[in-house]
Amino acid sequence: MAASLRRLAxxxxxxDAELVGRARAGERWAEExxxxxxxxxxxxxAARLLRHGADVEDVVQETFLAAYADLGALREPSRLxxxxxxxxxxRCHKRxxxxxxxxxxxxxxxxxxxLDVQARAGTSPELRAELxxxxxxxxxxxxxxxxxxVLRVLEGHALADVAAMAGCSLAxxxxxxxxxxxxxxxxxxxxxxxxxxxxxxxxA
Numbered sequence: 227m228a229a230s231l232r233r234l235a236x237x238x239x240x241x242d243a244e245l246v247g248r249a250r251a252g253e254r255w256a257e258e259x260x261x262x263x264x265x266x267x268x269x270x271x272a273a274r275l276l277r278h279g280a281d282v283e284d285v286v287q288e289t290f291l292a293a294y295a296d297l298g299a300l301r302e303p304s305r306l307x308x309x310x311x312x313x314x315x316x317r318c319h320k321r322x323x324x325x326x327x328x329x330x331x332x333x334x335x336x337x338x339x340x341l342d343v344q345a346r347a348g349t350s351p352e353l354r355a356e357l358x359x360x361x362x363x364x365x366x367x368x369x370x371x372x373x374x375x376v377l378r379v380l381e382g383h384a385l386a387d388v389a390a391m392a393g394c395s396l397a398x399x400x401x402x403x404x405x406x407x408x409x410x411x412x413x414x415x416x417x418x419x420x421x422x423x424x425x426x427x428x429x430a
Contacts, residue, residue, distance in 0.1 A: 246303035249294065257294055264307060265290070268314050274376050275318045285321060289314040312391045315373060322369040363413035367406055374399050375406035 240248070240259070248256035268289060272282040293310055300309055364372055370392070377388045378399075389399035 241304070242306040243303040246297055246300060246306055250297050260293075260306070261290055264310055267307070268310060271311065271377070271381060272314060272318065274380055275315070275373060276321055281321055285314060285317045288317055308387055308390055312393060315377075315391050316393065318373065319369065363410050364406075366413070367409055370394075371402045371406040371409070374402035375410075378403045379407075 245256045245260050272285050377383045389396045
């Protein structure tokens with residue numbers, strides 16, 4: 227009886243390392259599962275960094291398409307999540323540079339989705355107002371500082387993972403987060419440590 231129950235029990239879902247192996251072997255269902263498992267987190271990070279709906283969608287799609295083509299280069303399949311995040315952050319950097327050029331030419335027309343708009347339903351008006359102040363202060367940061375701060379404070383990643391995703395050393399990641407924190411402390415009362423983090427859905 228016990229043996230029969232074991233046979234009927236659902237198999238545990240494959241981990242990332244197995245999915246990478248299957249996808250490398252050309253099994254399309256594995257690519258689909260990789261997408262379903264990681265798309266939510268990547269979309270959330272991209273939205274907090276880029277804030278343009280169309281840009282967010284484009285960057286996330288580009289990240290997955292490039293990942294499927296480059297899976298053979300992934301040395302540690304169990305680190306698929308951070309690898310995808312780093313690839314996406316690199317694409318966000320490119321978008322930032324493109325935006326600067328388009329603004330200089332008067333061609334940037336995309337509409338922002340600031341933090342107070344991204345906050346989950348039920349967030350109080352007071353907290354939304356605080357998030358709007360925070361968002362304006364973040365706009366005055368350099369792209370590198372904003373990226374590291376968002377990954378560390380809003381996403382809750384360890385500094386070592388922030389460094390890996392941002393493509394910098396641990397010391398540089400620490401400096402960028404500290405500079406961002408000091409800047410925000412000067413512009414936002416009660417400066418974030420995670421100011422407003424409770425207004426967002428918890429990272430998956």
